[in-house]
Amino acid sequence: MIAANNITTLIRSRIFLMSLVVLVTLSMGVAYVASVPREHERFLSLSTLGSNMMVGDYYPNNKKDIELLDNVRWYIQVYNNMGSAEYIAVRVKLLNSEQTAPDDNTHTPSPIEHVYEFKRLVAKGETVTIPFEWSVTSILSIDNSKVIKGISINGDIVEVDARAEDGKDFRIVFELWRYNIESKEFEFSWVDSSNEKRSVWNQIWFNVKS
Amino acid sequence: MELYSLLLLYFVLHTSAYALSDVTIDEALMAVKEADNVMADTSYLINRLNSVLQRLNDPSCSNDDECIDYTRMELESITSEAMMLKESTMKKNLNMLMINILLYAPIAATIAAFVTTLLYTNLKSYLRRKMMEMEVKEVEEE
Numbered sequence: 001m002i003a004a005n006n007i008t009t010l011i012r013s014r015i016f017l018m019s020l021v022v023l024v025t026l027s028m029g030v031a032y033v034a035s036v037p038r039e040h041e042r043f044l045s046l047s048t049l050g051s052n053m054m055v056g057d058y059y060p061n062n063k064k065d066i067e068l069l070d071n072v073r074w075y076i077q078v079y080n081n082m083g084s085a086e087y088i089a090v091r092v093k094l095l096n097s098e099q100t101a102p103d104d105n106t107h108t109p110s111p112i113e114h115v116y117e118f119k120r121l122v123a124k125g126e127t128v129t130i131p132f133e134w135s136v137t138s139i140l141s142i143d144n145s146k147v148i149k150g151i152s153i154n155g156d157i158v159e160v161d162a163r164a165e166d167g168k169d170f171r172i173v174f175e176l177w178r179y180n181i182e183s184k185e186f187e188f189s190w191v192d193s194s195n196e197k198r199s200v201w202n203q204i205w206f207n208v209k210s
Numbered sequence: 211m212e213l214y215s216l217l218l219l220y221f222v223l224h225t226s227a228y229a230l231s232d233v234t235i236d237e238a239l240m241a242v243k244e245a246d247n248v249m250a251d252t253s254y255l256i257n258r259l260n261s262v263l264q265r266l267n268d269p270s271c272s273n274d275d276e277c278i279d280y281t282r283m284e285l286e287s288i289t290s291e292a293m294m295l296k297e298s299t300m301k302k303n304l305n306m307l308m309i310n311i312l313l314y315a316p317i318a319a320t321i322a323a324f325v326t327t328l329l330y331t332n333l334k335s336y337l338r339r340k341m342m343e344m345e346v347k348e349v350e351e352e
Contacts, residue, residue: 016327023319031310035303037249084246085256087239119263123256124246181236
């Protein structure tokens with residue numbers, strides 16, 4: 001046991017007072033620094049998963065060929081690490097191999113009009129999973145080409161007009177758009193924490209057989 | 211002519227309702243983002259805002275005055291709650307910072323200083339004692 005007398009002597013000692021001043025300053029500094037929010041990497045990510053919610057199993061029968069009314073189930077996942085809630089839109093476009101895809105260098109979206117759109121508000125640090133169930137509902141054969149005239153997305157019938165030679169190399173493109181409160185518009189690109197422009201999109205190729 | 215006036219009135223009301231909703235969505239979104247920036251838990255507000263957005267995107271809602279009124283009221287409520295949440299979180303953060311700086315930091319520092327001094331004095335007295343116990347031997351030079 002330390003005697004009360006010893007404690008008083010200890011507290012009055014120069015070494016105690018000096019270390020107390022240093023440690024109080026240090027701990028206050030640490031407490032303040034710990035309370036300041038740290039800058040982190042800001043990004044949005046988009047991924048398209050197959051029917052088992054994994055990378056794979058994108059096609060029925062594991063073939064790229066999709067027949068009329070074949071039911072295809074994918075999942076679109078969006079992760080928000082922008083530091084605050086984001087209002088996002090996932091725009092779905094149906095393209096053939098010759099139509100222009102989004103450009104990663106210039107961060108421009110595909111000029112083709114989207115056929116479907118999912119709008120969601122995503123909390124910071126949240127991953128949202130959007131089921132995407134689709135099938136081709138109408139195909140026309142013109143000469144050697146196949147033209148997709150209609151698709152069903154999550155039960156909604158959408159009119160489309162996409163043509164490909166022999167029905168090969170169609171693709172579904174998912175573009176991630178972010179709502180900009182200042183411009184009051186959805187924008188395809190945004191600026192990340194290092195002030196660089198970013199954009200995100202995915203595509204999955206398929207053939208049609210009627 | 212009457213039909214034309216009615217159509218015009220419908221168009222004005224319809225577009226103004228949409229415009230008002232858009233403004234309020236922006237305000238609600240901004241308020242939620244501001245609350246997020248001060249580390250508030252906005253998850254329940256985001257769920258509510260998502261259901262409002264879902265209603266607004268439903269074509270049947272745009273023709274239903276009751277639905278438009280409900281979504282407008284809900285958006286206003288979300289905006290005010292987000293602003294209150296931001297204020298309360300800022301106060302909570304400030305209180306926590308003050309408690310950390312003025313209470314926990316000095317307590318931790320005092321305990322650390324006490325332990326440091328105790329260790330220092332004990333080590334010092336131990337070394338002194340060791341020194342006192344040392345035998346002094348005379349070494350004869352050859």
